[in-house]
Amino acid sequence: MFKKLLASVGIGKAKVDAILLNEHIRAGESFDIEVVITGGDVEQELNGIELAVMAQAKAETEVGDEEVEYNKSIVLQHWQQALNVVIHPGEQITRQFTLQLHPEVPATELFGQSISKVWLQTGLDIKNGIDGSDKDSLYIIPSPTQLAVLEAIEQSGYSLYKIDIEAGRVRGDGFQSHLPCYQEYEFKPNSHSFFGAKELEVTFVDNGAETGVLIEIDRAFLGDGYRSMSIPNQCDSVETVRPYIERLLG
Numbered sequence: 086m087f088k089k090l091l092a093s094v095g096i097g098k099a100k101v102d103a104i105l106l107n108e109h110i111r112a113g114e115s116f117d118i119e120v121v122i123t124g125g126d127v128e129q130e131l132n133g134i135e136l137a138v139m140a141q142a143k144a145e146t147e148v149g150d151e152e153v154e155y156n157k158s159i160v161l162q163h164w165q166q167a168l169n170v171v172i173h174p175g176e177q178i179t180r181q182f183t184l185q186l187h188p189e190v191p192a193t194e195l196f197g198q199s200i201s202k203v204w205l206q207t208g209l210d211i212k213n214g215i216d217g218s219d220k221d222s223l224y225i226i227p228s229p230t231q232l233a234v235l236e237a238i239e240q241s242g243y244s245l246y247k248i249d250i251e252a253g254r255v256r257g258d259g260f261q262s263h264l265p266c267y268q269e270y271e272f273k274p275n276s277h278s279f280f281g282a283k284e285l286e287v288t289f290v291d292n293g294a295e296t297g298v299l300i301e302i303d304r305a306f307l308g309d310g311y312r313s314m315s316i317p318n319q320c321d322s323v324e325t326v327r328p329y330i331e332r333l334l335g
Contacts, residue, residue, distance in 0.1 A: 098125045099172050101134070101219050103207040106181075109224045113188035113293055117181065120207060124176040130212035131168045136184065138162040138223065140191060141202040142266040144252035159252060159266050161203075162187055165210075188291040191250050191268035192227040195235075200248045201268065229321035230296045231289050235270060237323045237330040243272035243285055255288050257313030260297030262290045285334075294318060300333050 099122055106117040120134055138161045145152045164184060172178055193203050203225060208218040227235070239245065249269050254262045272285040283303045290297035295315040302310045312333045320326045 099123065099129050099131065099209060099211060100125065101207055101209050103136075103205060103219045103221050105205070105221055105223070109194070109226055110186060111226055111228055112186050112190040112192070112291060113228070115183050115185040117183050118205070118207075120180045120182065122172060122178040122180075122209065124172040124174050126174055128171060128173050131170050131172055131178075132210040132212055133168045134166040134180065135208045135210060136164045136166070136182070137206045138184075138186065138190060139204055139206050140250055140266055142250040142252040157252065161190055161264050161266070168210075186225070187264060188293050189262055189264045189267070190225060191266070192231070193223060193225045195227065195248070201250050227289075228291060228296065228318065230316060230318050230326065231291070233321055233323050233326045234287070234289070234296070234298060234316070234330060237327050238272055238285065238287065238334070240323065240327075241330060241334055242275050244275055245270060246273050247271040255290065255299055257290065257297045257299040257311075257315075259315055260290050260292065260295070260313070262288075291318070298329070298333065302334075 102121045104119040104121065106119060110116045122131065140159050140161055141156050142159050143154055144157050145154050166180070166182060170178065191201050191203055193199060193201050203223045205221045205223055206218060207221070235245065248271070250266050251269055252266050254265070255267050267288050270287040272287065274282055286301040288299045290299070295317055297313060297315045299311065299313040302312065304310065314329060314333060316326055316329050
């Protein structure tokens with residue numbers, strides 16, 4: 086009885102471990118995981134497995150008369166898988182799942198460098214108990230279209246210096262985002278002109294067939310301006326995206 090009481094508050098309960106079977110993935114693609122559940126000190130009823138893709142995003146809140154920036158964890162996608170089994174002490178139960186990333190999920194790697202935090206959170210729905218959970222980083226690389234756009238902007242005289250995930254949504258000409266956050270790539274010009282751009286902020290909204298590109302241009306003395314257009318995803322090289330980027334930056 087004492088062990089059951091401890092398990093109900095999280096001591097000696099069943100544990101879950103999610104194993105990612107794909108080393109790298111892209112937003113919009115499917116990926117495979119193996120979930121291994123190990124029984125704790127007492128027999129427990131497992132109702133199901135909960136899985137969520139989460140990201141760390143920057144957000145703002147008002148504190149008095151000031152806006153304060155902070156990081157928060159945001160759920161991007163969520164799945165529930167029924168189990169309805171009893172797991173015995175020390176027993177192992179294994180399940181495999183195929184999940185598909187939303188096409189707007191932010192990238193976490195660029196040219197082998199970590200640029201943001203996105204992970205898979207796995208938990209157990211245990212009857213009369215606190216769920217055990219597991220957290221696994223996802224390694225997501227940008228799509229070929231996004232990589233081509235970033236390279237074309239660099240070849241146009243800009244250098245990438247910062248990448249953030251921002252809480253909120255964006256809208257462009259003919260497209261809008263759906264997830265509760267978006268990824269922003271910030272560029273600075275390699276040379277400065279009196280009325281030229283001081284900074285570019287680039288955001289992608291991929292719907293699977295096209296990639297919406299939203300660019301915020303910060304110009305000296307002229308303030309911020311927004312330009313956007315959609316690029317077909319078959320445009321996956323610098324040469325094929327360059328005409329679009331020239332129109333956006335022109």
